[in-house]
Amino acid sequence: MFNTRNTTDVQRRILTAATDLFIRNGFRATSVRDIAAASDASVAMVNYYFRSKYTLFEMIFEDALDALFERVFKSLHSELPFFELLEAWINSYYEILMEYPQLPIFILNEINQDPKQLMSRMMKREPYSVYRLLEKRINDEAQKQLIRETPVHDFILNMLSLCVFPFMFRNLATSLTGASNDDYNDMLNEHKKYVVTFIINALTPPPKRGVNEAAFSSFSCEEVLT
């Protein structure tokens, strides 16, 4: 996650400890004293290497956004068939969020508390370019009647909801059911499969007379029109 050349051991320890604490507990709930204790350094050392608590936070937030955007964008730029693209997209969310489970709630929180400061960091990643890419794919598929007519931003919001929310829900669910984190991970891996079929079922158009059978071949309606 970080460039580790030319950094002392202490600096690296502070960075990894701070990453863990900031992402788990957020900016306000993490103290420099916590970071110092967790990295086996002193408060003075944290400020020596990273001018202030906030500049340290900025580096970490930036890298967290990088990790998230890079992986998701890569999956969206593939040339796969549409339903496989969707599956790759979902997989990329699940992969990155399995690695940093607190990332969504962390990002939403920090944006709630400091919208202007952090928004420019989002925009640098040019989210609109990937939006237009998706828009084109979706409209093409709909025009070929391979999927239903689909409002693009509503659909994207649904994808985000279905992929991201289960990770935000983790602490509530494990507390309610008494499940362990590993239990919840197992559950999530099963849930992912249902999310994929759920989305494909929602998009797949109802079969009509005279339409090309191939459009409905793999996911539903196999016995219709035969």
Place this chain on the structure above:
Amino acid sequence: MFNTRNTTDVQRRILTAATDLFIRNGFRATSVRDIAAASDASVAMVNYYFRSKYTLFEMIFEDALDALFERVFKSLHSELPFFELLEAWINSYYEILMEYPQLPIFILNEINQDPKQLMSRMMKREPYSVYRLLEKRINDEAQKQLIRETPVHDFILNMLSLCVFPFMFRNLATSLTGASNDDYNDMLNEHKKYVVTFIINALTPPPKRGVNEAAFSSFSCEEVLT
């Protein structure tokens, strides 16, 4: 939201100001000084009427949970046909969350920071009774082949995701697009309709030879089998 008999005017002002601040900014990010300033009272007054910051918070958190659970549970106990029940369920989320948009992120945050303390407050509402109710409805519908085979808790998690996440996403979306809160509310009201059809499309089974046509009458596949 609150019982206002036998409370002085100051007490009421403190309570409403604190509700607003706690739900918008969370427990830690809200200071007693903020509450005093916003309610035109003094710090000492806040502690005079509500023994401590935390007991004040507890009252407010409790009432927020009440507002959320009561309305959602009521919609789930209706005898409506299944797809209409789903729509009523979705509507109840949107109604309560239009009223308290920050509630989800507030609840998830506080549970992240103090799981044990606050979990008993969730359990008092007996979420399992409503889970079993839904389980029965879903399995009945599936057995009558009115919907696909549906894993209950995966489906409930999808419902939660699709209803709750858009509200958590508000600040990020409005900051990114420059939209106002009213714009976003308009968008949400449109989005709600798509969520309803999305879910119904995902559940509706593919038509099969020899099956009762009525099952597929209203939402898709109208021209099939005719």
Place this chain on the structure above:
DNA sequence: GTCTATAGCGGGATAGAC
């Protein structure tokens, strides 16, 4: 009831010795 004043703590940051 309501206020002012303050106790007491934990936070971020830094000075200065080594």
Place this chain on the structure above:
DNA sequence: GTCTATCCCGCTATAGAC
């Protein structure tokens, strides 16, 4: 580079005057 000591601030809570 690293540490200890300390400054100064904002916080919660309460004491005590009115």
